[in-house]
Amino acid sequence: MLGRAANGVYWMSRYLERAENTARLIDVGFHLALTGSSKDSQHDEWRSVLTTAGLIDDYEAIHSDFSGPQVFNYILRDKDNPGSVLSMIEYARTNARVVRTSITNSVWEATNEGWMTLSEMLSRPVRETNLGEVLTAIRRTGTLVRGALEGTMLRNEVFNFSRIGTFIERADNTARILDVKYYVLLPSNAWVGSNLDNQQWDTLLRSVAGNRAFSWLNAGAMDPREIARFLILDGQFPRSLVFCYEKLRSNMAGLAKEYGCETSAHEILREAGTRLHQLDVEQIFDQGLHEFLQDFITKTNEIGRAIAADYRFTE
């Protein structure tokens, strides 16, 4: 396949994943605002949503306060925000147009319909009353496209590049969310085990759609180490760092099989994956959670760049 087409499916999948994750972040921020803590703490939450989404600097350049509707409209649809969900959906759809000949009609139509629905919904300011509906539509677009990929695509290089895009983005996302909130998992705070902690931990799990899964696995008990282990090392949870790397590994193996050779990206991934597997949660805390996450984010970016170079995404 063309390098440009590989680039297209990769970014189509990344942007859809990013849009979905951003919707979840907003959902959590909104949820916190509703549970009625003080105005200051609400603003702190919206602030941390912006930080996790990587938009805080751009936002603060224009705005000085952090009211909910202003923040979520900025993230969702603001024309001054090149990283808005609306532009992510547009980028995803533009990339899908570029690679129309590589994807099935079902995948194209799911992407295109999502774009049609969302650009209509986001053509007007979003209010608190219809925020839920908008966020659901964003998540549904991601779900429908993934379902169409899963159900209709040949398991070939195109599929591999799409999955690689999804899991690079997801690994990066989970790591970022964790990194913004890592302090709530640190021992010094955790010994207290107050209601506030419980709420913070719950928020963190919700941000990666892991609150229910975590409850199932731990019979409802909350423990910061266990939460960190779950989000980083759990092989069953589809948004954990280990899970994302395992998917990267299998899809990269698919490429190596199809092309009959490995590339430098395989090597970097293997090294990083092995290290991740050898760690347990104690070692991560000993090393420093923040440092660990920073390293992980850097390494994931490096893998992404190596894939783009090795498979000739651009000239």
Place this chain on the structure above:
Amino acid sequence: MSTTNAVNFDEMLHEDGTVRSAYADFRNWYDAQDKGWLKRQDAEAERFFRRIGITFNVYGEADAEERLIPFDMIPRIITAKEWRKLTKGIEQRVRALNAFLQDLYHRQEIIRSGRLPVSALRNNEAFLSQMIGFTPPGGVYTHIVGIDLVRTGPDDFMVLEDNARTPSGVSYMLENRETMMAMFPDLFTQIPVRPVSDYPRRLARSLRACAPAAYNAAKGKRPVVAVLTPGIYNSAYFEHAFLADQMGAELVEGSDLRVMDGRVAMRTTTGYKAIDVIYRRVDDDYLDPLTFNPDSVLGVAGIMDVYRSGGITIANAPGTGIADDKAIYSYMPEIVEFYTGEKPILSNVPTWRCSEADSLAYVLDNLKDLVVKEVHGSGGYGMLIGPTSSKKELAAFELKLRAKPENYIAQPTLSLSTVPIFTREGLAPRHVDLRPFVLVSPDGIDITPGGLTRVALKKGSLVVNSSQGGGTKDSWVLED
């Protein structure tokens, strides 16, 4: 002559209001349908097109980036007998076009014989000196041709325009049929309509039949075909992607390509891979920055050298534009006769060349009754339709005409045939044209039954171009 000509030929109805035989079966079906249901289907069709993304981009309309070409669900119907005659005429014309191009870029016998003045070539940008003395692989210049036909009576089909560069619209022909079959499957079980769906396969076969010298058949691999598109912002991008997809060909952009080892190669995930045949949807001028427009980023630097040394086939060949130039058009009857030795089966629309003093005088005297077109224009831009223009517009156009008469040709306002469209108030006649698609390969000339019917949706309008508010219809050729 006027635009709302009461006596124009209606393809469905006789003058007394009875139904012509071509439409008899369809009309029976139509009369039996619930009109409320038809209206709902009509609305459904638009949603269907939007969802699958059959849109086109209109230049110069920033906020309406992607628009739909309106689809009308009443088919345009042509009988087997009518089609047989059209087929003969089209084939003759396309044969003549290729022979004409071969001659123009070699001995220029037609000029030596005095049938075509040398002035028709001189200063004509569509004539490419780089093609002189070169014969494209398989001797084919125009691999894909679209012949625009208009009808003025039961037996009167005329050629309005030959499209020998990169005719577009074939994806609409295919999708219109798909849509009709999805919406009204029973219609196709009741009425035998000739299929069009194998066009992409025929196109692929036709292109592969023109592989260049460098293609090595001994390796047992089929020639590698790629469609070259200017990219997603081009008005016909949907069609480029559609055709590549249906042919199983790669859809490439200039940035994917480079010249390597005497071949044009595309950048794949595992390295550069040579292309044998390139179906380019990029104009001559943008094809090769080393040979033509040096600012072009849409083409491939050095592709013309590769082409001339037998490393690639370019479809259509560069320089074919000279054959569909509007100034050349007026000579087509002579051209057909010169190369085929036969009388033209399809006639031309009478055309005045404004470069000739007598003609110019006539055109200026009769401007309000004529259609005046730019010689190098297309898409309905820059033309004057006398009968619907105001005095002010006529006066302004007269100035342009006097300043550069050689830039214009003029034709009578034809009373184009009408075909019904579906409106909220029922069926209503609208003017149409027809663009059949023709494939040329060393194996012969292949015409897909039907083509693209374009329809002027506005009552009385004669302009069918999609860029000017025209729509399209499914076009049926009935089985014998």
